[in-house]
Amino acid sequence: MLKNFLNGLELDQKGALKLLNLAQKIKANPADFSQALAGKSVVTLFEKPSLRTRLSFDIGINKLGGHAVYLDSQNGAMGARESVKDFALNISAWADGIVARVYAHKTLTTLAEYSSVPVVNSLCDLYHPCQALADFLTLQEVHGDVSKLKLAYLGEGNNVTHSLMLLAATLGTDFVAVCPKGSSPDSQILKQAEQIAAMNGASVMVSDRIEAAVGANAVYADTWVSMGDKTPLEQVKAKYMPYQLNQALLEKTGAQTVLHCQPAHREFEITSEVMDGPASKIIQQAENRMHAQNALLVTLLNPNFV
Ligand code: CP
Ligand code: NVA
Numbered sequence: 001m002l003k004n005f006l007n008g009l010e011l012d013q014k015g016a017l018k019l020l021n022l023a024q025k026i027k028a029n030p031a032d033f034s035q036a037l038a039g040k041s042v043v044t045l046f047e048k049p050s051l052r053t054r055l056s057f058d059i060g061i062n063k064l065g066g067h068a069v070y071l072d073s074q075n076g077a078m079g080a081r082e083s084v085k086d087f088a089l090n091i092s093a094w095a096d097g098i099v100a101r102v103y104a105h106k107t108l109t110t111l112a113e114y115s116s117v118p119v120v121n122s123l124c125d126l127y128h129p130c131q132a133l134a135d136f137l138t139l140q141e142v143h144g145d146v147s148k149l150k151l152a153y154l155g156e157g158n159n160v161t162h163s164l165m166l167l168a169a170t171l172g173t174d175f176v177a178v179c180p181k182g183s184s185p186d187s188q189i190l191k192q193a194e195q196i197a198a199m200n201g202a203s204v205m206v207s208d209r210i211e212a213a214v215g216a217n218a219v220y221a222d223t224w225v226s227m228g229d230k231t232p233l234e235q236v237k238a239k240y241m242p243y244q245l246n247q248a249l250l251e252k253t254g255a256q257t258v259l260h261c262q263p264a265h266r267e268f269e270i271t272s273e274v275m276d277g278p279a280s281k282i283i284q285q286a287e288n289r290m291h292a293q294n295a296l297l298v299t300l301l302n303p304n305f306v
Pocket of ligand 1 (some may be wrong): 049050051052053054091123131262263
């Protein structure tokens with residue numbers, strides 16, 4: 001049984017496919033799930049800003065008949081006013097689940113260690129596993145069987161890259177991260193992804209050459225500077241510009257689908273022409289955050305319902 005969702009590796013291929021199918025069911029028949037979280041309260045904690053995550057959890061929990069309580073970092077980072085352990089002990093005395101967006105992955109593992117209720121990672125320095133679920137839900141809707149696809153990520157190797165890479169490996173999707181030298185994904189997470197991919201007949205690659213993205217069915221961009229990194233975007237522009245997701249690059253890869261987790265920096269990592277163009281599935285992808293997360297919450301908080 002699924003207890004927490006901290007790095008996404010809690011789901012094997014069977015579990016991930018089951019969850020994506022449940023998300024499609026919830027999306028198609030929301031009325032059937034309108035009481036799936038009745039009487040349940042979920043605390044959503046945010047150390048960093050958010051639009052999509054905050055709203056998709058809040059509105060999503062509401063659509064399942066549950067109650068979401070938003071807590072920002074008005075009292076400073078978690079662990080400043082009182083320890084993360086005490087946060088977990090207190091919150092789980094009232095709530096049925098915790099969703100947390102934090103700076104350090106360690107904060108999540110500590111929350112999970114002391115919480116008696118499930119903890120969900122809604123972004124940390126290393127992972128963004130709820131995002132990856134929504135991304136693969138979108139790919140499944142657009143292309144069908146994701147094990148037949150190649151997905152190319154372009155830009156900085158970051159939390160989003162890691163979660164995409166791990167879920168691609170789990171689902172048997174070929175994956176390439178095309179990143180400039182010095183901005184590659186974490187080598188330990190890459191190794192883990194390679195091992196999982198090998199078991200599922202898929203490949204994981206990292207390259208600094210755009211040519212590695214040729215033949216991809218979908219291309220994916222994220223910001224060149226993640227939250228918490230104070231580097232001005234202008235300062236890294238020259239380094240990342242060759243990796244910009246623009247019309248010429250899209251045509252060169254031959255990809256049919258464009259994804260971006262957002263927030264997007266138009267004319268930096270992606271052009272408006274591509275973001276608003278016919279291959280873009282970016283708003284469908286944002287909507288799918290809610291459906292994928294709702295499937296996850298029902299699985300974690302009320303497994304007997306499904
Ligand atoms: N994609 C995503 O997590 O967006 P927010 O930062 O707005 O939540
Ligand atoms: N890599 C980005 C993702 C935002 C959803 C960040 O961490 O800021």
